[in-house]
Amino acid sequence: MTRIAIENAAVCTVDDQNTEYPSGHVLVEDDRIVSVGPGQAPGVADRRIDAGGCLVTPGLVNTHHHLYQWATRGLAADSTLFEWLVELYPVWGGLDAEITHAAASAGLARLALTGCTTVADHHYVFPAAGGDQLDALVSATHRIGVRAHLVRGSMDRGESAGGLPPDNLVEETEAALLGTEQAIDAWHDPRPEARIRIAVGPCSPFSVSERLMTGAAELARGRGVRLHTHLAETLDEDRQCRAENGCSPAEYADKLGWLGPDVWLAHTVHLAPEAVLRLGTTGTGSAHCPTSNGRLGTGIAPVRELLDAGAPVGLGVDGAASNESGGLGEELHQALLQARQRGGPTALSVREALRLGTIGGARCLGRAAELGSLEPGKLADLAVWRLDGLAHSGIADPVAALVLGALPPLALLLVGGETVVTEGELRTADESVISNQLHAASARLVSSREL
Numbered sequence: 001m002t003r004i005a006i007e008n009a010a011v012c013t014v015d016d017q018n019t020e021y022p023s024g025h026v027l028v029e030d031d032r033i034v035s036v037g038p039g040q041a042p043g044v045a046d047r048r049i050d051a052g053g054c055l056v057t058p059g060l061v062n063t064h065h066h067l068y069q070w071a072t073r074g075l076a077a078d079s080t081l082f083e084w085l086v087e088l089y090p091v092w093g094g095l096d097a098e099i100t101h102a103a104a105s106a107g108l109a110r111l112a113l114t115g116c117t118t119v120a121d122h123h124y125v126f127p128a129a130g131g132d133q134l135d136a137l138v139s140a141t142h143r144i145g146v147r148a149h150l151v152r153g154s155m156d157r158g159e160s161a162g163g164l165p166p167d168n169l170v171e172e173t174e175a176a177l178l179g180t181e182q183a184i185d186a187w188h189d190p191r192p193e194a195r196i197r198i199a200v201g202p203c204s205p206f207s208v209s210e211r212l213m214t215g216a217a218e219l220a221r222g223r224g225v226r227l228h229t230h231l232a233e234t235l236d237e238d239r240q241c242r243a244e245n246g247c248s249p250a251e252y253a254d255k256l257g258w259l260g261p262d263v264w265l266a267h268t269v270h271l272a273p274e275a276v277l278r279l280g281t282t283g284t285g286s287a288h289c290p291t292s293n294g295r296l297g298t299g300i301a302p303v304r305e306l307l308d309a310g311a312p313v314g315l316g317v318d319g320a321a322s323n324e325s326g327g328l329g330e331e332l333h334q335a336l337l338q339a340r341q342r343g344g345p346t347a348l349s350v351r352e353a354l355r356l357g358t359i360g361g362a363r364c365l366g367r368a369a370e371l372g373s374l375e376p377g378k379l380a381d382l383a384v385w386r387l388d389g390l391a392h393s394g395i396a397d398p399v400a401a402l403v404l405g406a407l408p409p410l411a412l413l414l415v416g417g418e419t420v421v422t423e424g425e426l427r428t429a430d431e432s433v434i435s436n437q438l439h440a441a442s443a444r445l446v447s448s449r450e451l
Contacts, residue, residue, distance in 0.1 A: 001029060002047075003043070003044065004414075005025060005041035006026045006056060007024075007025045007049065008051055010022055010024070010387075011036060023039070026056055027041040027043070027045065028380040033380050049412065051411060053387060053388030054384050054386050055398040057358065057385065057402070058372055058374055059115065059413065059415065060114075060117065060361070061116070061117070063266075063314035065316065066121065066123065066319030067103055067319075069092075071095075071438065072321045073326075080296065086164065089164075093125075093168060094448035096127070097130065100136040101140050102441035103438060103442075104121070105143055106437075109144055112413060113421060117414075118362075118365070119146055119147070119149070120151060122151040122153050122230075124202075125153075125155075126179070134183050144420070147195050147381070148195070154179070155203045156170050156208060165207050193370075200228070201216075204229060205252060214256050226264070227262055227264075229258070230265070233266070233298055234298045237249060249270075263284045263285065264312070265287065266287045266289065267287070267288075269298050269302075280306065283310075285363060286306055287316040288303055289315070291318070293338070294334070295323055300338045304343045331357065333403055333407075336348050336353040336403055351399055354402070359373050385398075385408040386410070389409070410423075
C-alpha cells in the first residue's frame with residue numbers, strides 16, 4: 001500500500017457541488033483517492049508533495065482522437081473536411097503497425113503532457129498489409145501509461161458505392177463486424193479500474209453502409225460496450241445525407257437506433273434545435289472538438305444548447321492531422337472562446353469549460369462513477385498544474401488562470417496513482433526516442449505514397 005499526499009494546493013474537485021478548496025489536499029492510496037479536503041492530508045503518507053502555487057484538478061478526459069494521424073500532421077493545411085480526407089486517405093493506406101505505434105506513442109505523450117489521463121481513440125483505417133493496428137495502439141497506451149477507450153472503427157462504403165474513401169481502404173461489412181467483435185474479445189476490460197476498453201465505431205454516414213451502422217449497434221449492445229461515430233460535422237455531410245436518406249444526419253442516426261445513453265458522437269456541429277433536444281432526451285453524448293472544427297472551418301457546435309438540454313458534452317482533440325498541437329489542455333480555452341463567439345460572454349463559464357474536459361468527458365465514456373472528479377473512492381487520475389510562474393502570476397482565481405491563461409506546466413500527472421509526468425517532463429518514456437521514432441515513421445509513410 002502506497003499513500004501520496006498532495007498538500008497546500010488550490011483544489012477544484014469538479015464534484016456535483018462544485019466544491020473547491022483555496023488551500024487543500026488530495027490523499028491517494030494505491031490507485032484510489034481516499035481523502036479530499038481543506039488543510040493538510042490526514043494520517044501517514046509515504047510521500048508528501050508540497051503543491052503550493054499549484055491547482056489540482058481531475059485528469060482531463062479526451063473523448064475523440066485519431067492517434068495514427070500524428071504521422072501526417074501539416075498536410076492539406078487549407079482544405080475543407082472532404083478535401084482533406086480525399087488527400088489523406090491514400091497516405092493512410094500505407095499505415096503499418098510500426099508507424100501506428102510510433103504515431104500513437106507521440107500523440108499519447110503529448111496528451112499526457114497537457115493534462116490528459118484518459119483517451120478515446122477512434123481508429124478506422126485497417127490496410128490489408130497494415131499488421132495488427134489495435135495491438136500497436138494497446139502497446140503505445142501501456143508505454144505512455146494513460147487509460148484508453150479504443151474505438152474499433154470501420155468503413156465499408158468506398159468510392160464505387162458512393163462513399164468518400166478509396167475502395168482499397170474499406171472492409172467488407174461482415175469482416176468489419178467480425179474484426180470489431182474480435183477486438184472486444186481480445187482487449188475490452190469492463191472492470192472499474194480498466195486501462196483498456198473497446199468501443200464500437202463505424203466511421204461516419206458517408207463512409208459506412210446502413211447495414212454496418214445497424215449491425216454495429218446490435219453488436220455493441222449485445223456485448224455491453226459503447227457506440228461512437230462522427231456525426232453532423234459539416235454542411236457537406238448534411239447535404240449528402242439529405243440527398244441520400246431524405247433526412248438530416250441526426251435524424252438518420254435516430255432512425256438506425258444510434259441515439260441513447262450508450263452513444264457519444266463526435267463534433268455535432270450542425271444540429272437543428274429539435275436534434276439538440278433529442279440528444280438531451282436520449283442522453284446521447286457529444287465530443288466537442290473546437291480546435292479541429294476551427295482548423296477545418298466546419299462551424300461552431302451548439303455546446304450551450306446541448307448542456308441546457310441535458311446532453312453529456314466532453315472535449316476532444318481530434319486527429320493531429322486536423323489539430324497539429326495535439327494537446328487537450330488547450331481545448332479548455334478553445335471551447336470557452338468558441339462558445340462565447342456563438343452565444344456571448346455568458347455562454348460558457350471557466351468552470352463549465354473545466355467540467356467539459358473532466359466529468360463531462362467521463363459521462364460521455366460511461367465512466368462518471370470512476371473518473372472525472374476528485375472524490376474519495378474514485379480512481380487517482382489527477383493533474384497538478386503549476387500556476388506560480390510569470391504566465392499566471394497575479395490571477396487570483398486558479399481556475400480562471402488555467403482556462404483563460406496560457407496552458408500551465410504540469411507539476412504532476414497521476415494515472416491510477418502512478419506518476420506519468422513530473423515538472424513538465426514525461427516519466428514513463430523517453431521523449432527524444434519517441435520524437436525520433438515519429439520522424440522516421442512519418443517520413444516512411446509519406447515516401448511510401450510517393451512510390
